[in-house]
Amino acid sequence: MILQGMFAPIPTPFSPEGEIFYDALEKNILHWKQTPLDGLVIAGSNGEWPLLSFSERVELFKACTRLSGKRFTIIAGTHCASTSETIELSLAAADAGCDAVLVLPPHYYKGQNSHRAVIKYFTDIAEASPIPVVLYNMPANTGWNLDWSIATELSHHENIAGIKDSSGDIVQIARICKNAATGFSVFAGSGSFLLPALSVGCNGATMGVANIFPDATRAIFDAFSRKDMSLARRLQLALIDINEAVTKRFGVPGLKAAMDHAGLYGGPPRPPLEPVDDTVYREIVKIHDDFKKFYEEVFSS
């Protein structure tokens, strides 16, 4: 399996009572099926994985593969703090029909993250997982950067298929693109640097903003492929504000607010995450609508 294309790291919908809201999930996935999205990341950072129980994650994997019905490549976020639990959840993800698992480096005991220890951790998981492992570098959340030398070494394992790098360190991403084993996928982990990532050789991306503007993110891929660098750049620069709003600035609550506004189901996050307040909601609406208007004008002309 070679992973490529445009993935949405979907949020997990909760009912007002705080349970996983499967009707809303179905509504969202039915919508995404009509878009150019290539795949979904389930129970990643946007999916509030730390706030889900083990069994909730398993049920979520099952629901998503059922609702996808082969339409999407499904990457299941199976990171748990312990190696054994991560393996157990990866087995369950494979059983549920997911295509790959997304795994973070160890990060609570980050003081013990020697190069050797991190290699061993991912290798142990890759050996045990029936489906390929995708490395997940997310230093803004973990406080620890998975550097290119580790990623490159792991790229040679036959069951490690790629990396999602959300660090924003474009030189690090370029070094992985250059040095990784053939067939290893390098995914940009944010829509804010999609075009620069494509320019250095990434073959895919998972982007919060792809949940709400999949057409626009696809348009950047396509413009880049057609070598319409001017259009690609215009779209990329315009996309940053809305992507930052639903990631770094306002986090999962911001993404859910934007989805509510866009006619998808966003709903409440789980505490300690809190819904955005009215002021932030209005700001997100404005940023969303500004981008939408820009995008429509570009393609109406």
Add this chain to the structure above:
Amino acid sequence: MILQGMFAPIPTPFSPEGEIFYDALEKNILHWKQTPLDGLVIAGSNGEWPLLSFSERVELFKACTRLSGKRFTIIAGTHCASTSETIELSLAAADAGCDAVLVLPPHYYKGQNSHRAVIKYFTDIAEASPIPVVLYNMPANTGWNLDWSIATELSHHENIAGIKDSSGDIVQIARICKNAATGFSVFAGSGSFLLPALSVGCNGATMGVANIFPDATRAIFDAFSRKDMSLARRLQLALIDINEAVTKRFGVPGLKAAMDHAGLYGGPPRPPLEPVDDTVYREIVKIHDDFKKFYEEVFSS
């Protein structure tokens, strides 16, 4: 309840097969009962809490209160990523007879940790917990610092009893001591700065090194109380190397190695943590024995 004195943040013993090893736990606790320790912290960072399941933590709390038999004040580490799960585990800790719960700030979605959000998180838990909450600041692991202004504001909640501050920021600790509500306990979170922390008004400490040298840490408290500052300083300076070895430098694996050497049960950590290698083991043995020799010479003269 006013928390004070000297606490050991105990490691969770695992059998060679990786299960919680209750016979070893009993052996260790029987030993600690013969020392001047005032209390135990269960399933904290040294207890590998992220690597334990919810039910394992509950069983561990029960076993520790049973084995303690009122001898120790027991603080249960009940932090989970979600507010509701933390509350649920805190209820279980109260049922198990623990005296207080130790709770970290939210830290995976640290970008959303506004002052207000962190206040709300701890307040929600304090409102729901039958036993007092102890705040736990551990930026080396969480990547986020719980600053003195938040701690001070929370100190006025009637069910928030204190803070364990492992940051090593002595000015921050001093500001908490100065500004916190009366009766709020401020605990040094490391044996490396016990004496400076006492000098600014801390009334207790939880220290990795207290697992293996409880007499020595008590001797620092006592010397400080007697105003024998010269002895207190000699002991403090000597204690740093062994305390750093079993915390920052070699982590939980280092602490477990030192316990094995000292005649307690250390045993293996859970992966991804790995036992120390032979070179590190020998270094820990040397640091341990050097301190032991120093300590015996001080008290034989």
Add this chain to the structure above:
Amino acid sequence: MILQGMFAPIPTPFSPEGEIFYDALEKNILHWKQTPLDGLVIAGSNGEWPLLSFSERVELFKACTRLSGKRFTIIAGTHCASTSETIELSLAAADAGCDAVLVLPPHYYKGQNSHRAVIKYFTDIAEASPIPVVLYNMPANTGWNLDWSIATELSHHENIAGIKDSSGDIVQIARICKNAATGFSVFAGSGSFLLPALSVGCNGATMGVANIFPDATRAIFDAFSRKDMSLARRLQLALIDINEAVTKRFGVPGLKAAMDHAGLYGGPPRPPLEPVDDTVYREIVKIHDDFKKFYEEVFSS
């Protein structure tokens, strides 16, 4: 003046006795005149500005403009810690015939760098300088990041012509490209991310590696302009190792070693900088020769 194209941030040559070595400077500049370089940055970080006296910098500016003889756009590094001294040196740079001045944000008293204070600092200098100011963001050296909102605000000043951003934060660079005033130049500050920077709209770059491989850096510009993204990418990925070797990894001493090896004059840096040792020298030679061989193969085919 609109700044654009490819600039070399040249090192300041010192004789074995430690004086500025003008014969070597002449040799180097004569060489660079035969290359596709568009401009030179004098007394920047690679030029060891902190290790030069005020009068040495003035003399250096004069020598460079004389040796350039209108061939190059010359940007003079005139940052001094105080506003008044920076202005004085900028006046001298203008007198010497330089085209623009490069100025860092204040950084020793970085705790006082409010948005307003930094705006005032650059505005004061821009008001007083006879030649345009180029902002210089170099957080690896200064410990302080000049963010896109400040750069954008300053871009509207008529005597602030552009920014050299060496942060490597490609999203920040993209935001400046999007939001800056028309005609404001955005320069990549490193050859390691030239192509990604071009992809988001930069119109120039100053790159350590341009001192030794100006043809190769020009080839990336040209390939990008021709929309030969495949060649641009191959060159960019190959360029990273040698660029990192002469910047982040081995610093100015590494750049000077590479220049010595490449037939230019590198010579010794000024203490506290020390020449690279033999092991590092051999590593630099290997990285240099590997790139050279790669480059020749690309263009011989």
Add this chain to the structure above:
Amino acid sequence: MILQGMFAPIPTPFSPEGEIFYDALEKNILHWKQTPLDGLVIAGSNGEWPLLSFSERVELFKACTRLSGKRFTIIAGTHCASTSETIELSLAAADAGCDAVLVLPPHYYKGQNSHRAVIKYFTDIAEASPIPVVLYNMPANTGWNLDWSIATELSHHENIAGIKDSSGDIVQIARICKNAATGFSVFAGSGSFLLPALSVGCNGATMGVANIFPDATRAIFDAFSRKDMSLARRLQLALIDINEAVTKRFGVPGLKAAMDHAGLYGGPPRPPLEPVDDTVYREIVKIHDDFKKFYEEVFSS
């Protein structure tokens, strides 16, 4: 020479026109002579050394030694970015009658600060300086921490007399106290952690707040010496707010504002530093007066 006691890192007074204001300097020093201060640090961070020219620093050293007339131990801040200029200024400081020089680690090219390189830098200066060198660790300004292992190694040089550590890392300070050569002085670099620093063995301190409340800082030393730990703690805790106000929070402008309010000459800082605005001035006045009132009440009872 063994350095010990309480030092004020004095600000450099400027006239409204921006020149060094020697009449104001004389007024301030005459005042300090009537206090229990043991020494003065000239042209340190509080002295705005980066904003002074070489010759201004020399004149300042001369004026201070003349005005002191053997009353104070005088430590001259002679750090320049280059080794040779630091040596030259250290020779001038010795000629001017200063007792020691205060030198920062290299910090612009911090990427090249290997252990070996920093050792060489300080050793070169210590070999050349006629008067002892005091190491100066100030990571908040330099962005680079001089760790205890380097300080300990340098402590064995016969012309390196001590360290001023402003890091606030009390464990690092304790390790220097434990491991440094006999006779090496360890100075706390801030009044916010004076008492903790004394508790681990520091024999002196240089503190911004000592410029305005020398009696109070002396009272902490004395209470500690008399083993009146309760009084020492009360004073230390009370001192933090005013010390932070004139250091971290409002910097040199804050210190100068407090001095103006206290009847000394503060005056304007040099740009890019700006005087505090009215709101901050009023806050500083309140913090100053609150401490003064507290202090008078303590000693009137």
